Amino acid sequence: MTAGAESPEVTEGDRAPFFPRLREKLNQRRGFSDTEKTAAALLLIATVAALVWANWPGGSTYDSFWHSTISLRIGGSSLELDFRSVVNEALMTLFFFVVGLEVKREFALGELSDWSRAVVPVAAAIAGLAIPAVIFLAINPSGETAHAWGVVISSDTAFLLGALAIVGPRLPGHLRIFLLALAVVDDVGALAVIAIFYTGHLDIVPLVVAVLGLAVIWSLRYLRLGQGPAYVVFSIVVWVALYASGVQPTLAGVAIALAIPVYAPRRREVENAAALSRAFRQSPNPAYAQAAVRGLLGSVSVNDRLHTLYSPYTSFIILPVFALANAGVHLTGETLAAAIRSPLTWGVVAGLVIGKLVGITGITALIKVLKLGVLAPGLTLGRVAGGAALSGIGFTISLFIIDLAITDPQQQDEARVGVLAASLIAFLLGWAVFRIVDRVQPPSRMSQVLARPVDPRRDHIKGPLDAPLTLVEYGDFECPFCSKATGSIDEVRAHFGDDLRYVWRHLPLTRVHPHALLAARASEAAALQGRFFDLSPVMFENQDELEFDDLLGYAAALGLDLDRFEEDMRSSDVVNRVRDDTIDADLMDVHSTPTFFIDGKRHHGPYDAASLIRELNLTRPLSGAPRTTQV
Structure with a gap:
């Protein structure tokens, strides 16, 4: 038997319970971590819970709860936010912070560090931002609803990866990497849109304070002791300053993340950590323990440490809470009837479903024809089309921008109905595309031939x-x-x-x-x-x-x-x-x-x-x- 081969096991087959068999089926879709699938499941559960809460007989408690206020007073100054604003403007700052860490790492060390590798997903992401906005504005060319074009520009990475794990090809290969790279650029574009188009009044003095705070955060890389508390203190300063300046305060998370260093582990720091660990093993005492912990943490970049620390909180707590606070649409007959007649709803649906599919697939095909870039082995246009269809699942940032772009509660509900409908349609469309592609080119056939021809320049x-x-x-x-x-x-x-x-x-x-x-x-x-x-x-x-x-x-x-x-x-x-x-x-x-x-x-x-x-x-x-x- 060759190394890595697995021995056959006797199972109960069809007698196995449904959910264990479903879990086993999902685990066979290699390339997807349990974390990604769990995060998508929690997001879905929170969305359903919000809809049930808002539409059950006591559904009025949904709005009353999220409109309850909390205030913080220091001397003569005060900060007052309702619960939904605490989620959308405070907790979501941590979400955007993690997104910023991922963006910086991808551009510094990951898939986007080599332009020749990144040109296709970058171009596809840009088209996936622009084409949906154009389609939305074609349906909503004027009025307050036109200002909501940002709702359709961004895909939800957590839902996208979760959906890909469920309905995507059994062997995702480079498709998952392609969609991750695309999602990073998509997030950068969405954040830029929020900063430029959805910022209200601007107060210069607090903005200057925020910039100075970011400069201090950048310089903390040279601080030998107390980095953690210093990062926390100055991050709070930057958030408060941006909030006071009128800039969307969640962007503080991205700005702080971009100021934090990222690098591959260096041999000197790794050897130092190993030496400190050996010293503690030989003489275990609190001083050596603290030194060993500092040495181990110092051997990896701050970016990696913080991303590892905060990712579980954003995936398993903050995003589900955000969905619970924002997805509670009152699905009354009146709301649904208004949504069906509303150009806003149809603009959201068309922008996300059609715009993402056409934009991402179309520019990828054009780049391939013009030979401006190449697709990775196994990454056919059919698979890209399936991933592009799933990219129409726009949830987190879409709901976030609805709250920024639209003031009328009725229109907010119409836009939310559009986001939910578009996400369901995009999921079903992606499933259909992948089934057609797998029927045309079965995975079993792909496993028998070499995926990438021999290339003397590389092999x-x-x-x-x-x-x-x-x-x-x-x-x-x-x-x-x-x-x-x-x-x-x-x-x-x-x-x-x-x-x-x-x-x-x-x-x-x-x-x-x-x-x-x-x-x-x-x-x-x-x-x-x-x-x-x-x-x-x-x-x-x-x-x-x-x-x-x-x-x-x-x-x-x-x-x-x-x-x-x-x-x-x-x-x-x-x-x-x-x-x-x-x-x-x-x-x-x-x-x-x-x-x-x-x-x-x-x-x-x-x-x-x-x-x-x-x-x-x-x-x-x-x-x-x-x-x-x-x-």
Whole structure:
């Protein structure tokens, strides 16, 4: 049995209860965390609860509760907000803070750090912002309702990922990454719209105070002690100053997040944290404990620490509370009748459902035709269309902007009906698109062919670049089966000589091999210095010694530039390259190592030298390319 393969289990099959079977079905949709699915479920439950609360016989308590006020008085100054405003303007600041942290990290280290990779989702996001607004304004060209065009511009990331996990393709591959990158740009655009178009009066003096507070927050990166309390104090100062200036105070969350540093872990800080931990283990006492905690926290960026700390609160508490406070539409016959006749409602529905689908899919197709960018392996226009349809689920920011853009309670209800209707229609439309795409190109067919053709500019190749035979391996440097397979591969290469090119791609099985991902990144860092196939056998020979210091030692023995090697291991290029191979493997339903592809077709069965040679010989009559460059 190959590493990472799972043994079959005896189950109760059809006798299993419905909900456990449903949960198991959702868990099979790889690429989605339990956190994302749980967050979407809580958001949905809160939405239903709000609708039930607002429409049951005692539904008047819904509005009376959320309009109850809370006040804070300091000397002669006072701040008074009703409960809904506390949620929308105070608690949602933390939500926008987490969004800002994600945006900064994506642009600094993630999918959007490389423009060549980001051009398609960025352009699709911009079109997904603009086209819905144009459609809305075509239906509502004037009057107060025209000011509500911002309602249709933004997708709800939590609902989008939850819906994708439920009705999306079984193997989401690069689609999830594409939609996440798109959602980041979508959030940036929505936040900019709120700041520019939905800010009322402007008071300069508090605004200057807010800017100075942000400058102090930026400088706190140089503070050695007391960073946490300082961040809290000056963040409150910035929020209060923005509130007093007339700028939407929730934008304080984004501004603060952008002022906080983000970087990949540095070796010096990691080694210092390890030394402090060893000191505490040898002599456990409060002083060493505090020093070890500070060292561990200091080894990762403030951005990462705060995102990890606050994400659960925003996903599991703040967003559900926001839905509970804002989704309670009074669905009376009068309200529904008014909504059906209302251009505002239909503008919201058309903008979200049609605008997102047409905007995102259309610009993606145009970029592909003009060859201004490329889609990742398995990311077909059909899959993009399915994701674009689901992007019509506009909830959190849509409801947020309704409260900013519309003052008439009746029109607010009409717009909320439009958001809820559009979200349901978008969900069903996305489901339909994915079912059609899966019928045209079944996932089982995709798993039998190589998702991404061999690219000499990117892949690690031994043999002539245009040899008539190709053997691709998806492997793991900590996998003992991959180590043993190297002997078979050497025999196969010796047998075919210049008729074969061998290609290595990464599939680190991190659940069973904790150092596999680090080793994969080390191999890519060595590749940037032209030594991929020099470091690889060293790691196979030392599979029990793949700690970071071990990898640095192997690199030093090969004469690599260690500073560059260490920096490249943390670079977004290396991280994305390993991730790309892993996503490609997931797209092909490859979850064990080693897995081989022979001339683009998946190899099943033994991978000893004789079996591989026999399979390669079967493809030889179809191969006749000339032999040229050797690598």
